[in-house]
Amino acid sequence: MAMASPFSQASAAAASPALPFSVSTSRPLSLTTAATAAVSARAPCRGSRGFRRGRFAVCNVAAPSAAELETKPAAAAKESQRPVYPFPAIVGQDEMKLCLLLNVIDPKIGGVMIMGDRGTGKSTTVRSLVDLLPDISVVVGDPFNSDPFDPEVMGPEVRDRLLKGEDLPVTTTKITMVDLPLGATEDRVCGTIDIEKALTEGVKAFEPGLLAKANRGILYVDEVNLLDDHLVDVLLDSAASGWNTVEREGISISHPARFILIGSGNPEEGELRQSYLEEQGKLQDQITSARSNLGSVQLDHDLRVKISQVCSELNVDGLRGDIVTNRAAKALAALKGRDIVTVEDIATVIPNCLRHRLRKDPLESIDSGLLVVEKFYEVFG
Known part of the structure; x- marks a missing residue:
C-alpha cells in the first residue's frame, strides 16, 4: 500500500535498505491508525571499541549508582513516572500493535515506523509499551546499560574491568524507553565532551548521549518526519550496526548502541485506566515467556x-x-x-x-x- 515517507526523498532513498517491516491502515479508530514497521539486520562494529588518544573519563548520565538504588526504592521510582495508557485498552490497529510486540520479543528485528493522522493514538500506543517491557540485568552505575554477561553489549569501561577480573555489581531494571526530542543536537544524541570537567579538573571526559542511554532499550522519535536528515542517518547507522562511534577533540570511543528504533508522527497521549491492570499483567507475562522461548x-x-x-x-x-x-x-x-x-x-x-x-x-x-x-x-x- 502506498504511503508517505517520514523522511525526505534523499534520506528515504538512503535509509530504505535498513527498514524492515511496513504496516499501513487508515481506519479512523478511537486510538490508533497507520503503522509501518522497520527492521535492521545486525552489522559489525564500526571503528575502535575502546579509548584512544589521551586520558579521560566517562560521565555517568544513564544508569543509577549503587547509592541511588538504595535510597530510591522501586515503588517510589514507579510513582514518579507519568501515567501511560494501558496497551490492552487500545482498540484496533492490530498490525501496529503486533509489530511493536514482535520487536519487544526479538529486538534484532530492529524497530517500527508508525505514520498516521493526528490524534489517532500512535504515540499513546508506543508509550504504553513501557509497562510491558521485561526486566534486564545491568552493571550498576554504567552509563551504557551494559550486560554483565555478554561482552558484545558492554561499554568499554566495563569490558576493561571484566578483563582485569573485577567483580561487577549487578542489578535488574526495566528496559529503558528514551524519547528523542526534535530539537536534539548531534552532540546530545551521540555524546560529547564534558566541558565543565575539562575546565575544573583539566581532564578530557566523555559525556554519553541518548544513544548510550537507549542501549538494550527503545529509542522513540516523535514527529520523525520533521527530524533533521543528518540525525536520521545517524540513527539508522547506529541501529543497523549496533554501535556508536564518537570522535571529539582527541577522544575516540565506540560503545554499544543496540536499541529498538521506533518513529511516529503527530502523536497524542491518552490517560491511565486502572481497569486494564489484569490484562496488562497477562500480556507482560506472555511477552516475557516469548522472549525466553524464542531460541527454541x-x-x-x-x-x-x-x-x-x-x-x-x-x-x-x-x-x-x-x-x-x-x-x-x-x-x-x-x-x-x-x-x-x-x-x-x-x-x-x-x-x-x-x-x-x-x-x-x-x-x-x-x-x-x-x-x-x-x-x-x-x-x-
Whole structure:
C-alpha cells in the first residue's frame, strides 16, 4: 500500500535498505491508525571499541549508582513516572500493535515506523509499551546499560574491568524507553565532551548521549518526519550496526548502541485506566515467556525456501527481506506459545516485512501489500 515517507526523498532513498517491516491502515479508530514497521539486520562494529588518544573519563548520565538504588526504592521510582495508557485498552490497529510486540520479543528485528493522522493514538500506543517491557540485568552505575554477561553489549569501561577480573555489581531494571526530542543536537544524541570537567579538573571526559542511554532499550522519535536528515542517518547507522562511534577533540570511543528504533508522527497521549491492570499483567507475562522461548522456535527448511522464493519473485533487493520475515515469523510463533512456525505465522508478518521493499512503479495501481499477499499465496499454495 502506498504511503508517505517520514523522511525526505534523499534520506528515504538512503535509509530504505535498513527498514524492515511496513504496516499501513487508515481506519479512523478511537486510538490508533497507520503503522509501518522497520527492521535492521545486525552489522559489525564500526571503528575502535575502546579509548584512544589521551586520558579521560566517562560521565555517568544513564544508569543509577549503587547509592541511588538504595535510597530510591522501586515503588517510589514507579510513582514518579507519568501515567501511560494501558496497551490492552487500545482498540484496533492490530498490525501496529503486533509489530511493536514482535520487536519487544526479538529486538534484532530492529524497530517500527508508525505514520498516521493526528490524534489517532500512535504515540499513546508506543508509550504504553513501557509497562510491558521485561526486566534486564545491568552493571550498576554504567552509563551504557551494559550486560554483565555478554561482552558484545558492554561499554568499554566495563569490558576493561571484566578483563582485569573485577567483580561487577549487578542489578535488574526495566528496559529503558528514551524519547528523542526534535530539537536534539548531534552532540546530545551521540555524546560529547564534558566541558565543565575539562575546565575544573583539566581532564578530557566523555559525556554519553541518548544513544548510550537507549542501549538494550527503545529509542522513540516523535514527529520523525520533521527530524533533521543528518540525525536520521545517524540513527539508522547506529541501529543497523549496533554501535556508536564518537570522535571529539582527541577522544575516540565506540560503545554499544543496540536499541529498538521506533518513529511516529503527530502523536497524542491518552490517560491511565486502572481497569486494564489484569490484562496488562497477562500480556507482560506472555511477552516475557516469548522472549525466553524464542531460541527454541523452529522454522522448517521448506518454509524458509518458500520465503526466499517470494522475495526473489518480487525482486526484493538483498537478503534483509528474507531475514526479517524469518525473524518476525519466529517471534510471532513464540508470542503464541508455540515452538514451530506455521504458514499462518508467515502469512501474518510477510506483508509488513516486504511491502516497503518492493521497487515502486509509478504506473502501478495495486497496493504493494496486496502484491506481497498475492505472491505469498501463489508460492505457498
